[in-house]
Amino acid sequence: MKEVFLYSHGGSENHGCEALVRTTSRIIGSQVKRVFSLYPEQDIKYNIDEIIDIENDRNNSTPLPKRLLASAQIRLLGNNGYSEYLNMAHQLKGGDIAVSIGGDNYCYKGFEQYCFKNRVFNNAGIKTVLWGCSIEPDMINETLEEDLKRYSYITARESITYEAIKDINPNTYLFPDPAFTLEKSEVALPAELEGKKLVGINLSPLVIGCGKDGVVMKNYENLVGYILKNTDYSIALIPHVVWKSNDDRVAMKPLLEKFDETGRIFMIDDCSCREIKGYISRCDLFIGARTHATIAAYSTCVPTLVAGYSVKSRGIAKDLFGTQENYVLSVQDMKSDGDLTEKFIWLSDNRQKIKEHLENIMPSYIERAYEAGAQFGRIFGK
DSSP states (O other): OOOEEEEEEOOTTBHHHHHHHHHHHHHHOTTEEEEEESOHHHHHHTTGGGTSEEEESBOTTSOHHHHHHHHHHHHHHOOGGGGGGBGGGGTOOTTOEEEEOOTTGGGSTTTHHHHHHHHHHHHTTOEEEEEEEOOOGGGOOHHHHHHHHHOSEEEESSHHHHHHHTTTOTTEEEOOOGGGGOOOOOOOOOTTTTTSOEEEEOOOHHHHHHSSTTHHHHHHHHHHHHHHHHSOOEEEEOOOBEETTEEHHHHHHHHHHHHGGGSOEEEOOOOOHHHHHHHHHTOSEEEESSHHHHHHHHHTTOOEEEEEOSHHHHHHHHHHHSOOTTTEEEGGGOOSTTHHHHHHHHHHHTHHHHHHHHHHHHHHHHHHHHHHHHHHHHHHTO
């Protein structure tokens, strides 16, 4: 019997990755037996092993020098001679189906490593799926086109990507990001925030790095200062990625330290993606940098402003609201220290209208995410 397995999973300390494993395995169904992870210990930490078997993405029996060389060869050359580097290549068989769940892997430089994996699988008779993806249209070159053609099924999670790739691979479909279907956990707010009007804020090191001359951090500082001085909102800082090398808590700690004495700003502790969604759902407004943090907000009908840097945030907002204007502020376009505050004021002034719009469209939007699983079954004979 053919097996469906998930790969391109970076570990559950990125809670967007955790959400994708949880929701994809449910949407596709019982054929999904295991996930190949870069960091299995992270997945065990957040109990992913309770719903799916976890395998190590890398072949740790390969000597370290060879692994490092292989990694460099894959990234720089797409070299096909190092398939032993992939633990998956030793365990799978022709007819299996490999589902790549790293939705934004093709948004960044270095996507060649994913082309390499796709080629290895196809050469072994394994069918591949690119699941819930976003792709920067201006990054599409001959190499990427050839890679996209190899996939047996592609789901684009927003229409900008869909329009860019639908003619490259006719088996491309438009469905919402699977994480829109994630169930939330009911959580209790810290006692200091219970019963208060609340703005949730998420900031990432990645977004800070995309801006120039510290403008992103200055915008967030000015926003928090404005909220505390001019409104009766309290603020919950909500981390969504806690990788050691890319930790939202590190990015937001200066905000907590600068405004801590007001007694109206608090950092939410790290927890599972379902609990994070529970906290975000308790907010009246949300300002987010991480895509899956904003998806948690949208899907619980919380009016949201995205500090975006790529096609994924623009495309999702366009599909939800018909426009990205006022809903996404590109950090690359931040010029003055008050740009984020200006957008927040618009969001706050239009909060009720936005909330009602999300409440009207979200049930059917979430239902469409499940249709990706039905289409999977039609293509692969589930």
